[in-house]
Amino acid sequence: MTDAFPANRGHDSTPIKMESRDLSLYYGKNLAIRTISMKIYEQTITALIGPSGCGKSTLLRSFNRMNELIPGVRIEGKILFHGEDLNAKDVDPVAVRRRIGMVFQKPNPFPKSIYDNVAFGPRIYGYKGDLDTLVEQSLRAAALWDEVKDKLGTNGLELSGGQQQRLCIARTIAVEPEVILMDEPTSALDPIAAGKIEDLLQELKEQYTILIVTHNMQQAARVSDLTAYMMIEEEDRSGVLVEYNRTNELFTNPIMESTQDYITGRFG
């Protein structure tokens, strides 16, 4: 049988950051994703692609336990973070989310000043250092500093969509996570704003492990090192992992037929 998951065998001898092992997730009685095993490598951008409803976002949100905010969610299998079970009884989900940050589909800045948006995370952690410096660093890292340095007191909601999304990235960076999960971060943005975020991802990769869900295959091809293709199983509508490979391999020489169908636009 052909192995459709070469990326699970290793990636340029990069250390493994996170890993899902036979992960299944139920919403009530409905199986949303089924026995997904994939390894996420350090300082690598991994893209999750696939048709709507295939469970990409569900999988993504499992990686920092955001799913358990939804009533009736149950998981089977394991998620490991540095080899530790993320869902172990003595692991606090709040601690998990401090190390594995998240950027959402729709820019969702707090209705507060730009400064307070970035400072919120460090403040609730009781950050002792120089907050002004941290805010500046985070905004610089999110390539937003030059645009907002003279109006840090302005409400975050007054920025443009693309700026708002970079503010959300800055906010996430400010708490110094190790992994950043991104759920279609550019789908609500125009192409120019989206392009800025894509450029930003390449810089962030130097420091962070990034897992990104995207609807846009060109985007996955442009920004990611590894790509995972998910699809919906016919009989029970659950999401399964079909193929996980180097991005250029997956797009130019897909192993599975359904991957081929999807990337050539014949399906989904």
Next chain:
Amino acid sequence: MNRRGENFRSDANVFPGKPLRSLQEINPNIRRSYRLGKVFQWIAVAATGVAVLVLAILLFDIFADGLSRLRPSFITEFPSRHPEEAGIKSAIYGSIWIIVLTIIVSLPLGISAAFYLEEFAPKNRLTEIININIANLAAVPSIVYGILGLTLFVRAFALGRSVLAGALTMGLLILPIIIIASREAIRGVPGSIREASMGLGATRWQTVRHHVFPRAFPGILTGTILALSRAVGETAPLIMIGALTFVPYVPGNIETIRDVIADPIALITFAPMDGFTVLPIQIFNWVSRPQQEFHVAAAAAIVVLLVILLTMNALAIYLRNRFEKKGPQNR
């Protein structure tokens, strides 16, 4: 002729096999729908007109009756056997006491309950039962709260016919309304804000404290003021617990700020335990008198009550508009 230069002439049939219709020709179904729409519109206008007219007549009648009695002395004098000397001082003080104590009793309880139910409570059968019961409680007739207040506060807690007993009863009466209004306001805070906060590693409490509460607060405030204005107009439960109808003093005899400074302890010890009356009861009392002059006094008191209610509702609307302008609500 090339495609771009082609003219769509009105006599050219673009879809072969389908008869061409002019734009002036209107489908009979649409014509009927238009007519129905017009009819409905007129019914709606008439219904609104009736409601406004009745209110206008009522207001006109009351103002015509009561305006002659509205002098400063009407507000600064205690009630009296002589209708032309009678005033509503004790009733106004009583009403203010009831409002303030009711806020103190019901606001913290109501907001806490609303936050618990919306943000912290597990979604199970018990919560479901609680939800249904709160909705039911909001619909219980106020006289029933009066009976409860009489049994519980006046007798069992031995508070007597005091301001405190009245405020506790009123507090219970409006508690469900405050809870429902607050929950509505909390639910209005977009989920994306909660996700953003939790995603940053904030705890549930930090999320509520820093994001949900500040955004829900204007809505909570508005709902609370509207609930309070209901309490201000309530008569039945206070009559039930035995609020007095003739009160020639104010609770604790505290009339001015100077009295408060002179004996601040009395404000929280004696005054809440004193007897009281409120505006609606004073009105009720005067209306049931045979003398015409008392009816005039009642009309004047109604005007005062209406002004108070109008002010409270205006405040609620003002606060809502003011806070809503601060940021888009649905992001």
